[in-house]
Structure formats: structure tokens, C-alpha cells
Amino acid sequence: MARIRNENSPSRQALLDAAIALMIERGTIEVSLSEIGERAQLNSALVKYYFGGKRGLLTAMVDDIVKKGIAQMSGLLDMKLSPAEKLKIHIKGVIRLYFRYPFINRLIHSMLEDPEQSKHVAKTISIPLATTQMALLKEGIDCGDFKDIDPMMFYFQVIGACEQIFFAKNTLKYAFGVQEIDDSLQRNYANALVKLVLGGLEVERSDIAAPAVIPE
């Protein structure tokens, strides 16, 4: 792990912002330290100073991006909304994050391959995300809105479904003829997933939902 110095330094943040901007523009995480330094108008040696190197910078980027998302999601739990509404916001939020930062899943996947970094991912992303989801599911199950499902299975299935379209961009291109994911596609993708998941999760209230049958 890189030593963390001056977590709030403007130069540190400028390097993070430059790296994020470059990776969004290029659609790849292969960006050199000198390019990052140039974009931030700072000496690229500062990357080593603040983050201990490129790997530390990548970790800090993921933390920076995901931290805000995780904080918003735990805030969801306290809102005065139905569990289904909360889950809808949760799923749309995860998909929007992948849409805004197209390199993020590639980055997280590469971290997951490394035993040390994958512990960090678990601590800062997977555990908080799974904990929020679990609380949300419990709320829905307790009030009888949701079926009693296994939150671990749900976690992997929903996160996998959220990220797949962003990960498999070449499949999108060659198998479906879609060249890029624009805002409208990411919204449609989120809406389709919300429908599928809530349809599978919500308890059918046939006593409320079914149209009245008039006996002959």
C-alpha cells in the first residue's frame, strides 16, 4: 500500500482529476505518469510522492470515485421511500457510476486479480456495497414487500448485471451493432434491470393487483 501524504493537498487532487479525465477521454487505463503530470501542469514525480507510484494512484482514483457513490447509497437507507424505490435508486446509481467512469470496472477487475489489492477493494467497495444492499433487502423482506432471498447471491447477480454492458463493449459492437453507450442507452439498461430485478424480487400482491372478477 502506498503511504498517504497530505490527503487534502490541491496538487494531489489535481493529479487524481487529471488521471480520471485522461482515462475517460482515452477509454483505457493505459495512461503514462508524464501525461498525467502534463495535464495537471505538475511534475509527474509528485505521483510518486503522493501515491507511491502508478499503482497507488490507481487505488486512490478508485477510492475517490467510489467513496462518494458508497456514501450516497448508505444515505438511501434513511430516506422515507419504499424498499422498492430505494433499490431502484441503488441500481440506477451503480449503472450511472459505470457510465460516468467507463474505465472503473476494468480498474477494479485488475485490482481483484491481485491478492493485496483485492483486500482493499473488498474493504472499500464490496463490503460497504453488500452491507447497504443487505440492509435494503432486509427492510423489504421484513415489511413483506420482497421475497426472502439470499443477499450474497443477489449481490453478485445484480452487480454482474449492472456492469456487463460496460465491460463487454466489443460484444455490444460486434454482436449487436451498437457503437457506443450513450446516456439514453445507460438509462434504458438501468430501467430494464430494475424491472427484471423488482419483478423477480417483489412479492406478488394478487389480492391488491388482480382485477376484480365478476362471477357470472
Add this chain to the structure above:
Amino acid sequence: MARIRNENSPSRQALLDAAIALMIERGTIEVSLSEIGERAQLNSALVKYYFGGKRGLLTAMVDDIVKKGIAQMSGLLDMKLSPAEKLKIHIKGVIRLYFRYPFINRLIHSMLEDPEQSKHVAKTISIPLATTQMALLKEGIDCGDFKDIDPMMFYFQVIGACEQIFFAKNTLKYAFGVQEIDDSLQRNYANALVKLVLGGLEVERSDIAAPAVIPE
């Protein structure tokens, strides 16, 4: 693309089988040509002869494994089963493939990063898989069993959900304390996904499913 020589040669198949066995044992695709040669009791130079090199061998492995799965899935369409039953078999089949060949998604992902290889993945895997799924969904929609959904969204969401637990093994370990995916876990995972997906996809037949209400 590697030139294909003697597609049916026993030595070629022996090299493929050796590579698959080693990758299953080791849980990684980082296996050297000399190790593969040794396991197959063949000169590792034959890898270059049959497959043009390691990359060609990896492509041939994916083809070999996935081909059978794809053939089984298209066979599904002609079976005398309800669309829901067919979809159940389809989802369980995809998950079992990831379970039996734990390296396969890592391999496919690394191919998807390369423009040339990703065209090959699209042609041999994604397009046949998506085509089968589409036909299966159409059958269910036409007979009124399934809701009218977008097959492209469904494709990414279901495939993403199928593979995530196998891809994020370190998350499984560090966030959920599960050390490995055994046969029972893969079955439970498949059953949970089938329930979620069919629950979201099937048209509620409240006229059939709802318990009879006796008017007072």
C-alpha cells in the same frame, strides 16, 4: 488468427486437453508452453505448429469448450418444453460451464480487450448465444408466458449475473468469507438466478395462480 492444421489430429487435441487440465488445476491462465508440452508428453514446439503460438492455443481452447455448450443450447430450442423450462436449462448450463472451467471468463475477458480477438469471440460465442436467447425469449413472448422485453439488455444482464461470482472470487472470500465455489454453491447460485430472472420475466397469471376467493 492462427492457421489451423489438422483440426482432428490426436496430438492437437492432446495439447488442448493438457492446457485445459493445467489451467483448471492452477486456477490461472498463466501456464507455460513447456508445461503444456510436458503434460501432453509432446514437444512443446507442436503448439506453434498446430496453433501458431500460445494466443492461438488459447483461442482454440475457448472454441473447444464453448462450442459444445453452444451446440447444446441451440438444441434446446427444438425440445418439447415450456419456454420457462428452456430458459432455466440455459441459465444453469451457462453457470455450469463457468464452474467447470474456472479460467474461461478470464480468458474470454482478455480476448475481449483485443479488437481482433473480440471479433472472434463475438462470432463464435456472443452471436450464437444471443441468437439462441433471442429465439427462446421470442417463443415465450409469443405464447404470452414472458413479458415483452429487450433481448439485448437481457443478454448482458443475464450473462453478467451468471459470471460475476466466478470472476470476483476474491470478493467472495474477503467480503463474504466463502473460500471456494463448490458444486453446491454453483447450484444454489443458478437456482437463485433462475428464480430472480423468471420472476421478473414471466407474466403474472393471477387468473390462474391466485387462490380462489369465496365471496361472502
